Amino acid sequence: MPTQHTIALVTGASRGLGRNAALHLARQGVDVIITYHAQRAEAEAVAAEITGLGRRAAVLQLDSAQVASFAPFAGQLRTVLAGWGREQFDFLVNNAGIGLMAPFADTSEAMFDQLMNIHFKGVFFLTQTLLPLIADGGRIVNISSGLTRFSMPGMSAYAAMKGAVEVLTRYLAKELGARRIAVNTLAPGAIATDFGGGDVRDNPHVQQYLAAQTALGRVGEPDDIGPMIAALLSDSHRWVNGQRVEVSGGIYL
Numbered sequence: 579m580p581t582q583h584t585i586a587l588v589t590g591a592s593r594g595l596g597r598n599a600a601l602h603l604a605r606q607g608v609d610v611i612i613t614y615h616a617q618r619a620e621a622e623a624v625a626a627e628i629t630g631l632g633r634r635a636a637v638l639q640l641d642s643a644q645v646a647s648f649a650p651f652a653g654q655l656r657t658v659l660a661g662w663g664r665e666q667f668d669f670l671v672n673n674a675g676i677g678l679m680a681p682f683a684d685t686s687e688a689m690f691d692q693l694m695n696i697h698f699k700g701v702f703f704l705t706q707t708l709l710p711l712i713a714d715g716g717r718i719v720n721i722s723s724g725l726t727r728f729s730m731p732g733m734s735a736y737a738a739m740k741g742a743v744e745v746l747t748r749y750l751a752k753e754l755g756a757r758r759i760a761v762n763t764l765a766p767g768a769i770a771t772d773f774g775g776g777d778v779r780d781n782p783h784v785q786q787y788l789a790a791q792t793a794l795g796r797v798g799e800p801d802d803i804g805p806m807i808a809a810l811l812s813d814s815h816r817w818v819n820g821q822r823v824e825v826s827g828g829i830y831l
Contacts, residue, residue, distance in 0.1 A: 585659070585667040586811065589613045589640060589704070590674030592621035594771040595721065598804030599671055600624055604633040606808055611658055611667065613640035613674065634662060642674040642700035643692065648707040655711060666713040669811045672701045672720045672743075677773045679732040690735050697739035702746060715758040717811050720747050722822065724767040728830040740765075744822050751820030760819040762810050767826025769798040793828030802827070 586603050590596040591612035600610045601624070610628050614621035614637065621637045628635035636658045640651050659665060675697055678689050701720060712718070722744050725737035743763065750761040768788040770779035777784045778797055789796045806825045809815055 583609070583662070583664060584669070585609045585611065585662065585664060586669035586671065587611045587613070587655070587667055587708070588671040588673055589642060590615070591624060591671075592617045594773055595766065595769065595800055595803050595807075596671070596673040597624050598800035599673065599807040600804075601627055601631070602804040602808040603669070603811065604628040604631040604635070606812060607633065608669070608808075608811075609634040609662065611636045611638060611655065613638050615639070615641055615674070640674070640704075642704065643695035645695075645699065645703045648704050651704075652707050652711060655708070659711070666711050666716075668713050668716045670705065670708060670712060670716070670718045671807060671811075672705065672718070673807075674700070675721065675773075678736060680735070681732055682734045685735050693735050693739050697736070698742045698746075701743055705750065709754075712759060718750065718754075718759065718761040719807055719810050720744075720761070720763050721807075722747075722763045722765040724765050724824055724826045724829060726765060726822075727824065747822070748820045755819075760816065762818055762820065763822040764803070764807055764810060765822055765824040765826070766803050767792070767798055767824070767829040769800060769803060771800060788829065791829055792826070793831055796827065798825070798827055 586608050588596050588600045591600045592614040600612050603610055612621055612624055625635035625637050638654055641647055678693055680689060720743050722740040725733050726741045726744055747761050747763040768778045785797050803825055
């Protein structure tokens with residue numbers, strides 16, 4: 579079990595998988611700092627749930643697409659940590675993201691750049707910026723997608739960014755090994771959230787199709803993912819490193 583003062587930072591935790599992961603970490607006894615892009619009220623509601631579970635919570639605004647904002651963000655993070663009697667935190671979950679869908683032939687440079695800035699460049703440089711604040715022996719989980727293993731038309735740019743994150747994960751695991759920082763990728767399958775317009779959650783035809791392609795016969799829920807993120811960060815998974823762990827119910831086997 580985590581010690582009393584274990585601290586996690588979860589990006590994009592005002593909703594969806596980030597919210598679920600933050601709450602499961604709190605249930606494991608972890609204090610959680612969550613980031614949001616625009617929905618502060620939703621983020622504050624998640625923080626209230628965390629404190630209701632008996633853990634400390636803090637909320638910070640972060641635009642994952644703006645690398646220039648990362649140094650000031652790190653300064654704000656230092657202030658929060660100091661208030662909690664710490665100079666570093668233990669777990670980083672790179673979860674923030676958006677879903678943009680377009681056929682390859684219709685994907686604009688602007689769409690490509692937006693996806694790259696959030697899903698790859700942002701992950702790369704935010705992690706780099708926060709390295710001095712991550713405690714030795716800590717852990718990082720990068721969120722990818724089942725779409726790096728199977729292909730669905732319209733997701734080429736998004737999946738390519740997630741593929742880059744998976745390669746980055748292996749390099750981070752190698753280069754941060756001297757500090758005993760384990761780095762893994764978690765790749766969800768189709769999950770019923772508002773991500774990408776909420777089709778998996780709200781469209782029964784999409785749900786039926788995806789459920790038929792999944793060995794366990796349904797689409798995923800946030801509660802299928804949050805516990806696995808928390809598990810990868812727990813001491814029970816301390817020897818898992820540099821791995822891609824797909825949590826998809828067995829879709830497209």
